Amino acid sequence: MTKPRIFLLHYAGGSSYSFQFLQPYLNKFDVHTVELPGRGKRIKESIIRETSAAVTDILYQVKEKIQPGRDILFGHSMGALLAFHVTHALEQMGIAPKHLIVSGNAGPRDNEDIKAVYKLDHQSFKEELKRIGGVSDEFLENAELYEFYEPILRADFKLSHDLSAFNNIIISTPIYAFMGTEETNYSNIENWRLYTKGTFSHEGLKGGHFFLHDHAEKIAKTLSSCASDQQAAAVK
Secondary structure, three states: OOOOEEEEEOOOOOOOOOOOOOHHHOOOOEEEEEOOOOOHHHOOOOOOOOHHHHHHHHHHHHHOOOOOOOOEEEEEOHHHHHHHHHHHHHHHOOOOOOEEEEEOOOOOOOOHHHHHHHOOOHHHHHHHHHHHOOOOHHHHHOHHHHHHHHHHHHHHHHHHHHHHHOOOOOEOOOEEEEEEOOOOOHHHHHHHHHHEOOOEEEEEEOOOOOHHHHOHHHHHHHHHHHHOOOOOOOOO
């Protein structure tokens, strides 16, 4: 029997290379990294800024490969919202995954904080990126590199806001949520419970928004558990 597949959906500003730190621990999976246009292997394509186009693009990459009821989707931050909407679309097509794993996001909700970020002026936007973490000082201080990536990052923050606004969708696929315990909205992790009729489990791991870099092996074990017949236990 073939391995279960895992589809990895990147965070804002990320690409198919964003999960290289995690992939060595995913030997129980057939790993598929998916990315939006305008970054990574698709750097020459136009950046997507609209939710319907983003969801359709990722859905196209997943739908022909997914093994219904066997594979899982994993997304971090913006990728978690994309994975949620793609899972909903897959359910509508009758090819739902076995599990949806969301990370670094407290679920779809009206969030003016996200909206405020992509509307910030040049310097304020840069300062917010530094506060959130996940980008190096070298990147922020490299004017040419930053100028290239800023439109991508702004587009992704807009997508994150707009995807959150669709908060009346409920799926049937089980959800497992990870979040960094040092994130300001960590206490809202259980919001994801509202968005599935299936089972819901959650776990906090020490760290900020990019906590997953420090817990790759632990996260991989949970992903394997979610893909197996063993039900991942909720962590209170």
